[in-house]
Amino acid sequence: MMATEAVAVSTDPLQPAVTEQAEAIHVSNLHKRFGALEVLKGVSLTARDGDVVALIGGSGSGKSTFLRCINFLENPTSGVIRINGEEIKMISDGHGGQYPANRRQIERIRSRLGMVFQNFNLWQHMTLIQNVIEVPVHVLGMRRDEAMAIGEQLLERVGLSAKRDVYPAYMSGGQQQRGAIARALAIQPRVMLFDEPTSALDPELVGEVLKVIGDLAKEGRTMLLVTHEMKFAREVASHVMYLHNGIVEEEGTPDELFGSPKSERLKQFIRTVS
């Protein structure tokens, strides 16, 4: 399922992919340095439509940084990123790093990636429904009534219809995170990026959020999921990557990784987190 070699992908929607699903995200040899500290030392990944890739690893392994490089919340130091078959052009900054050549290209690509954050990051001065329709209306240029209709359906999906006109500060963490998932779905994302979506939640609220994410995985949404929930990763992921010290220590299907881990580090990691 995870091909590392580049595959020519037809972007013509009239020509359905014959054998393999279309490539949604392709990352090769990604490096990220913060000053002297090299956080990512050459990580590669290809996600095709319908893939659910789980990124696991200890604290400081670079898994969140990797996710944040994909929508350029962090600028990768080097490496190639291709989203929807479109390669992001980078310019050297003259100090060994690089930054995106074209702000508009980044903005266009970001508006197709639905990011869900550890701390929800809903906009506090907007009600829930306003949060959900904000990007469709103001970034994607959708008509307000249309966005409203879609937004209401999404809130119903995540079980928050009753909270439609409530401000985030008056909602529980689990409700806020489900609302943030609705906000991500509202842009009809090509890929959803989850950055430890349950790590900031009280234990009794984790279940409701995982259920929503699990349902999305079942319906064939493409997603990258940075998580500490090993049991959940094993259930929903089609592919698991274990990161350690900025490199992919081991990757494969959930059964391979969790059932018969090869590296000593991964064995130890699974023991400590489960």
Add this chain to the structure above:
Amino acid sequence: MADASIIPAAVTGMFDLLSPFGPGWGANLLRGLVRSLQIAFGAFGMGLIIGTFGAYAKLYGGPIARDLAAIYTTLVRAIPELVMIILLYYAGTDLINRVLEGMGYQRVDISGLAAGIVVLGFVQGAYATEVLRGAIKAIPQGEVEAARAYGMSPILMMRRITLPAMLPHALPGLANLWLISTKDTALLAVVGFSELTLETRQAAGTTKAYMTFYLAAGALYLFITLFSNVILEFVEKRARRGMPSVKEAR
């Protein structure tokens, strides 16, 4: 009986002096009040615009923009406002006229109103820069990050996220600036602009009824403040929508 007749005579005399009609000076005072309010509004608005640019320059600008903003806020806040006003008012109009003459144009009479707004607005801008900079820094970074992650352009983010999100943090400081701006208009009396204080001084000097006129002017300034408080409270309530009250969090 004699005692009782003195007080009503004094009171009626006071009302005669303050009457907006005929020989009364009320109309002059009200005209001064309107001019003061015009200047206060203009200067506060101009200060907000300068302050927004200044705050963005200080927070996100390149080295040159940052340094320019720092020099501006340091100088303006270091020099006494009265000195600033005299300096900018006389030197500023002189400079404009020299430039105009140098370019071969006629000298112009710069209206006191426009000059007053520009001078006080320039001063207000420096303070507003700091108020807004602090307020922008108080926005939870995650909300700004979410705006970036969803592809908002810098301008859209400023309009839809940063400015509304910083407003509740800025309002107490901005309310101070507004009230200061209403009272700073009195400083323009020194350059001969007929705002409320100068009108009051003229009325009092002519009639020798100092107490009456200065009390009346004081009451008018107080009225501005009380009325402003009502509006500001409403605006703050609106800006803080979505934020639980501080009492609940205690």
